[in-house]
Amino acid sequence: MWLDGRVLKGFKDFLFRGNVVELAVAVVIGSAFTALVNTFAGSFLTPLIGVLGGGGKLGGTFELNGQTFTWGEFVSQLITFVLTAAVLYFLVVLPLHRLLERRVEGEEPGPVAPTETELLIEIRDLLRAQQAATGTNSNGPDRS
Helix, strand or coil, X not given: CCCCHHHXXXXXXXXXXXXXXXXXXXXXXXXXXXXXXXXXXXXXXXXXXXXXXXXXXXXXXXXXXCEEECHHHHHHHHHHHHHXXXXXHHHHHHHHHXXXXXXXXXXXXCCCCCCHHHHHHXXXXXXXXXXXXHCCXXXXXXXX
16 A cells, blocks of 8 residues: 555655644745735835825825826835845845855865764664574675
8 A cells, every 4th residue: 555654654754854843834934024014015115206206195106198107116115025035135145155165175074974984883773683684694704
């Protein structure tokens, strides 16, 4: 059956890997941050642009051949985009680049991988444990 213990364990390992949990947290924080920036734009930027642009419901508007152009709303959204991009750059991208630069320069060590000898010893020990559990004995000489 495809829904046996191994599949469930694999799925649980996938869910609790740091990347998935961190991604879920990032999505929640990102949506909360977006709501905050949109509220700031609606509460402060749009009225300010309206005052500077001569009034209008959405801040700066003009009419041409019966069509209303709300340039103030566009400017407000443009400022919102720039603010969002700046916060992401300075709070996420820049610190990550600094961390990666330190790793490249050797200031901060990366994860240490086991040596080939350590891996071979681990494989040998696992094979011995498996043979002891099944009661079989190896035919080759013991080289430990």
